[in-house]
Amino acid sequence: MSDLFPGITAHRVASSRYAANVLERAGDGEVVVFIHGNVSSSVFYQPTMLALPRDYRALAIDLRGFGESETLPVDATRGLRDFSDDVVSVLDALDVERAHVVGWSMGGGVAMQLLLDAPERVLSLTLEAPVSPYGFGGTHGADGTRNDDDGAGTGGGGANPDFVARLRAGDLTEEAPTSPRSVLRSAYVAHPDAQAEHEDAWVRSMLTTATGDDNYPGDSVASANWPGFAAGRRGVLNTMAPQHFDASGIANSPHRPPILWVHGDADVIVSDTSLFDLNHLGALGVIPGWPGADVAPAQPMKQQTRAVLARYAAAGGVVREVEIAGAGHAPHLDDASRFDAELAAHLAAASA
DSSP states (O other): OTTOOTTOEEEEEEOSSOEEEEEEEOOSSOEEEEEOOSSOOGGGGHHHHHHSOTTSEEEEEOOTTSTTSOOOOOBGGGTTHHHHHHHHHHHHHTTOOOEEEEEETHHHHHHHHHHHHOGGGEEEEEEESOOOTTOSSSEETTTTEESSSSOBTOSGGGSOHHHHHHHHHTOOOOSSTTSHHHHIIIIIOSOGGGGTTTHHHHHHHHTTOOEETTSEEOOEEEOSSTTSEEEOSBSTGGGGSTTTOOOGGGGGOSSOOOEEEEEETTOSSSSTTOTTOHHHHHHTTSSTTOOOTTTSOOOOHHHHHHHHHHHHHHTTOOEEEEEETTOOSOHHHHTHHHHHHHHHHHHHHHHO
């Protein structure tokens, strides 16, 4: 693997579900598991792994169809469970009974699903710019009320086809706004100039994304509701459609590990005004024919996360929210020193 940082090793782990690529920073203490986001891989988490206090063992798992892991179909009707079950299978293969879990973006949703399905495995939870507990798009209100029955405007049909084509072609250029490098600079991070040293590694990580109906972005179906399509049943983006994914039940989990929620105030992906929410883009006039906020309201993603975590805290869980000024969708890159310090403090408190 060409983009390994010094101090990180890569392992091929044959779990009961798939052949996984796992990055590791050795340590003798408790395990911290990092789950990457969509259109990325574990490569993105190497600086954070290296910055952990030395008494933690850090593992970063490539999800199916990302990084150096095996590409297998994603059953979107299970929400994010294909991914969370895969993570558990890797922990089983490595004889890791319990771990601190860190999830970024889609990986935050995977982490929430893991807490729902295998709560006894989670020592603590860190949600970095996580997808809303109610999925991505197609809901409104702090309680995640569905806009319609079929999830119109969500899922695989919402991906930019030129971006998908450039992923498939391995485009390393910056020639178009839809080039992966341009998307990294405009959407992933708020301070792209600060990523110059590792930018090529980040882009190559994005380009490992397996494309197609069974992977990214997934299939779509026609809808009578605006904008004319709805989420299908296969592939990555459909896993987060509201009819397939709802992790709000973490608020009622009988096992309540401490939760750290870290997000940036300059995030354009997971936001109450997300530039990737088609309903918000319709309201801005970017997508024509928007039927109005009474029919297709934008999703208040951060409000929804805050409401679910407030219920978690009210039921006795410990929750800490950290908003990092000036950080975008990748706070661990935009303000590494702040993110690393907050994560270290969270792990220490959970381990005390």
